[in-house]
Amino acid sequence: xxxxxxxxRAKATLxxxxxxxxxxxxxxxxxxxxxxxxxxxxxxxVDVMTASHGxxxxxxxxxxxxxxxxxxxxxxxAIHDNGARPDTVLLRLMQGARxxxxxx
Amino acid sequence: MIPENVMNEPSWYESSARxxxxxxxxxxxxxEILGPVDRVMSPHLALFDLPPAFDDGMIIGRGSxxxxxxAVAAQEGxxxxxxxxxxxxxxxxxxxxxxxxxxxxxxxxxTVFLLLDTGGVRLQEANAGEMAVSETIRAILDVRKAxxxxxxxxxxxxxxxxxxxxxxxCCSHIIISEQGRISVSGPxxxxxxxGVEEFDSRDRALVWRVxxxxxxxxxxxxxxxxxxxxxxxRKSAAQVSNSVPSFSLQTLEQEQERLEQRLQAYGGCxxxxxxxxxxxxxxxxxxxxxTEDEFIRLLAKExxxxxxx
Numbered sequence: 001x002x003x004x005x006x007x008x009r010a011k012a013t014l015x016x017x018x019x020x021x022x023x024x025x026x027x028x029x030x031x032x033x034x035x036x037x038x039x040x041x042x043x044x045x046v047d048v049m050t051a052s053h054g055x056x057x058x059x060x061x062x063x064x065x066x067x068x069x070x071x072x073x074x075x076x077x078a079i080h081d082n083g084a085r086p087d088t089v090l091l092r093l094m095q096g097a098r099x100x101x102x103x104x
Numbered sequence: 105m106i107p108e109n110v111m112n113e114p115s116w117y118e119s120s121a122r123x124x125x126x127x128x129x130x131x132x133x134x135x136e137i138l139g140p141v142d143r144v145m146s147p148h149l150a151l152f153d154l155p156p157a158f159d160d161g162m163i164i165g166r167g168s169x170x171x172x173x174x175a176v177a178a179q180e181g182x183x184x185x186x187x188x189x190x191x192x193x194x195x196x197x198x199x200x201x202x203x204x205x206x207x208x209x210x211x212x213x214x215t216v217f218l219l220l221d222t223g224g225v226r227l228q229e230a231n232a233g234e235m236a237v238s239e240t241i242r243a244i245l246d247v248r249k250a251x252x253x254x255x256x257x258x259x260x261x262x263x264x265x266x267x268x269x270x271x272x273x274c275c276s277h278i279i280i281s282e283q284g285r286i287s288v289s290g291p292x293x294x295x296x297x298x299g300v301e302e303f304d305s306r307d308r309a310l311v312w313r314v315x316x317x318x319x320x321x322x323x324x325x326x327x328x329x330x331x332x333x334x335x336x337x338r339k340s341a342a343q344v345s346n347s348v349p350s351f352s353l354q355t356l357e358q359e360q361e362r363l364e365q366r367l368q369a370y371g372g373c374x375x376x377x378x379x380x381x382x383x384x385x386x387x388x389x390x391x392x393x394x395t396e397d398e399f400i401r402l403l404a405k406e407x408x409x410x411x412x413x
Contacts, residue, residue: 001154001155020141025183026161026184028182030182032158034158049155049156050155051155080157080158081155082155
């Protein structure tokens with residue numbers, strides 16, 4: 001298992017009222033992502049725990065893409081990965097952001 | 105062919121544990137206990153270089169069905185095969201004990217729903233898992249003794265095997281779909297120990313014919329049969345409350361007698377069609393080929409023979 005934290009800076013904070021949200025399951029080829037709102041900062045932190053070794057540069061690329069698309073400022077994101085492909089990771093990140101943007 | 109009204113419904117089998125809870129309970133009524141943010145996770149998986157889950161694959165809490173207050177626990181069958189383990193087991197046992205303790209108080213719930221989806225004990229923490237199964241069984245019996253029905257909903261991808269099969273059998277009422285399976289030793293375990301001539305675990309038709317929902321409900325190992333969509337599970341769950349027999353010595357003695365008779369009648373059978381032939385069912389070879397509506401009609405005609413419930 002590999003653990004690392006990726007820091008990024010978003011252009012804007014993520015809208016919405018949800019304090020936290022979870023999406024996905026730690027199944028084979030899948031991952032779970034927990035979003036938590038940490039104030040109005042533009043900082044984004046992503047804690048990754050992954051069963052696959054040696055893919056940190058790929059994770060950094062996927063998260064850079066996600067931050068550019070969604071601007072999830074103020075999010076603390078924690079990931080438990082069990083060998084998901086990059087497209088699945090991006091899909092789950094987008095799902096999580098959508099849940100956080102809920103207005104109630 | 106899948107009927108249209110089922111095709112467009114979310115499937116219990118395909119859904120995650122969280123999606124099942126959301127579909128089972130009244131909208132927005134679920135209040136989770138020890139949710140993902142609390143990070144109550146397995147301390148053992150890191151030793152095996154395995155990623156944990158924020159909820160350890162066990163989601164517990166309270167909510168309502170048609171306005172009635174209920175407690176609910178759901179296993180995520182896709183995480184580690186939906187296992188019984190130290191943390192997931194403690195969450196389930198804690199919920200059940202709280203229900204037993206609150207019976208008769210203003211915090212009481214009307215029913216407990218267990219959305220089991222499990223291959224049994226988690227091998228990486230097997231001793232704790234075995235303990236969790238036995239503590240769960242004790243806690244379920246205490247809840248039933250306190251007068252609160254415990255209802256198992258079985259239709260997940262992992263089925264209800266190993267300790268999960270035992271836990272299911274201890275519930276007051278079991279709702280199952282065609283995809284649901286209940287057994288103690290799983291097909292692979294039987295094949296490994298007794299050989300492929302005894303049980304071919306790769307023969308999917310055989311596995312479902314023996315352990316699947318249709319056989320279980322015909323034999324009395326389940327009390328209600330539903331189509332595999334979430335709405336059907338919810339409808340059946342909403343109707344359960346008052347149809348549960350009393351948890352008494354007399355009920356158990358009657359059941360023991362029924363099981364002895366069952367063993368006598370069918371003990372020599374090698375496969376389910378032989379059982380259905382002796383039982384006098386029409387089309388004993390074609391039970392699996394009936395449509396859902398045809399099977400439900402057959403079941404209504406035959407009646408359900410209860411197991412200790």
